[in-house]
Amino acid sequence: MKRTLIAAALLAFAWPAAAQTPAAGKRVQVSGEIVDTWCAVTGIMFGLGTAHHQCAVWCAVGGIPVAIRDKDGQFYMVLRIENEDVSVAAPKIVKIQTHQVTVDGELFERDGVKYLLVDKVADDKGIVNLTHDEHGVVPFGE
């Protein structure tokens, strides 16, 4: 009985160590717009293109996760970019908010989220999603 309890306890607390085992994701190429995840997902503030660029910079500087939103509306959360393990207000990604990019990287899917470790920004077309004529500057209008 005592041995069973010890084994159960060890099993219950084994997962933190397992989480640190190096893992390999799926090699992918993803194209889409760099967005701040909060606004683009919740729709609280129109979260795309030029209309939302300023807000996207605020959110990225504020540490909200940045993602690539592809043409099908799927989000790829960026956790690493070009040899830098920084994903909170990372200068490399804050600088390209709203840009249309194609990236090569490693994909992990877990519990309803696609996570992307970007090895290389293969193409950067700059900002091509011109939404300000229709929406103005979102939020606040300025």
Place this chain on the structure above:
Amino acid sequence: MGFCLALSAVSASAPTTAAEPWNIPHEKQVVLKGRVTDALCHLKGRCASDCGGGKRQLGLVLADGAFRLVAKSNIDFAGAIADLIGYCGREIEADGLLIENPAVTLFFVQGIRTDASAPFTPAERFKTEWEARHGKAQEWWRADPEANRLIAEDGPLGIKGLAPKPRP
């Protein structure tokens, strides 16, 4: 047997949420109980003893093994790293909104505690720490030097020379 009963007792006494609803599609008020972990460590095994020292996105590993990325704090336009980083590797209760959008699942934390009998502490450390660095500001986002530098460089629409239409 006793261990199993103890686990059952823990799961039966789910803490009560006090999270404010925002009427976001797919939102659900929940208290998540889990260990604070950085996402890169959890997924890739690329770990840092301090969870990245505030430079990596953080989440909670729940008892069932699920990982919940914490995307936002109670401060406008700000994430929750400042609220979570002090708990790296520790178990907390996080009160907030779980948004299970079919495209992506996010968690918006509004309060944190480590003692189940204590009230939740509002997830607002970003503002405290920002003000310690930059001084008081009614809207941190309009006063942030880095954000202002980037917006001044490319304009509010992100394209040099492109300006919003004057408001009528």
